[in-house]
Amino acid sequence: MKSVSLNLNLDIFIMHLCVVPFPPIYFLGNWAVDGAATQSSTFGNWFSEKAIDGNRGLLQLYTGCSSTLNETNPWWRVDLRYIYRVSEVVVTNRKDCCAEQINGVEIRIGNSLESNGNNNPICAVIPAIPAGESYSYSCAGMDGRYVNLIIPGDMKMLTLCEVEVYGEACDVISNNVLFTGRCGKGK
Numbered sequence: 779m780k781s782v783s784l785n786l787n788l789d790i791f792i793m794h795l796c797v798v799p800f801p802p803i804y805f806l807g808n809w810a811v812d813g814a815a816t817q818s819s820t821f822g823n824w825f826s827e828k829a830i831d832g833n834r835g836l837l838q839l840y841t842g843c844s845s846t847l848n849e850t851n852p853w854w855r856v857d858l859r860y861i862y863r864v865s866e867v868v869v870t871n872r873k874d875c876c877a878e879q880i881n882g883v884e885i886r887i888g889n890s891l892e893s894n895g896n897n898n899p900i901c902a903v904i905p906a907i908p909a910g911e912s913y914s915y916s917c918a919g920m921d922g923r924y925v926n927l928i929i930p931g932d933m934k935m936l937t938l939c940e941v942e943v944y945g946e947a948c949d950v951i952s953n954n955v956l957f958t959g960r961c962g963k964g965k
Contacts, residue, residue: 808832810925810943813856818894819847821935829938830856834870834912843872843939845879852936853928855895861948863961864917867901867925870940873910879937881906883929885915887922895924912940921948921961 815826824845833842846852864887871880881904888898902915925943929936948961 808942808944809858809862809947810856810941813858813943815844815854815856817844817846817854817936818852819849821845821847824937826854829854829941831940834940843937845937846935848933848935850932850934851896851928851930852934853894853896853926854936854938854941855924855926856941856943858923858925858943861889861921861923861961862943862945863919863921863948864901864925864943864945865919866914866916866944868912868914868940868942868944869904869907869927869938870912871907871909872937872939876935876937877907877909879929879935880904881929882931883927883936885917886926886928887917887920887924889921889923891924895926896928898922898924898926917945919945 810830811832813830815830817826820826824843826844828842829844831842844854846854867885869880871877883904885901885904886896886898887901888895890898899920901917901920904913904915907913925941927936927938927941
């Protein structure tokens, strides 16, 4: 049996591994959990933050979901704090009554807060999600800081048990340095 030995220059090998233009956090994560949520109104104690707490809310329905009041054009928004290239948004519906309160929701992604962010481009429209289910919507790499969910129409109520946002960071902070502009046309 022959043994083969490889003579590697480990200093050069290690140096090449350490030269990374952007931190590895650039690629991974449900970015919504580190965001700031708000909604057009609040029903009882169904606060906006409950839709980004990392708990899909199905075991603790009445303490784990967000909901607006019955109103015209109710909306919910997460400020991701930085710009991301969003590949998908995962939405979890409530599992009890009223699963239809998510039907017709528009998922919008962008950088504008005009009209509370509800004028940003549409990623998807949710036709219906069965009670207690989570569905993923592809956003084909839309860039944005804000992810809005809005139901257009009169006397609607918006209830969300979890909203997850996946993609890659466009703006990244590493060692207190902000790397910007990684996303956009042609990048």
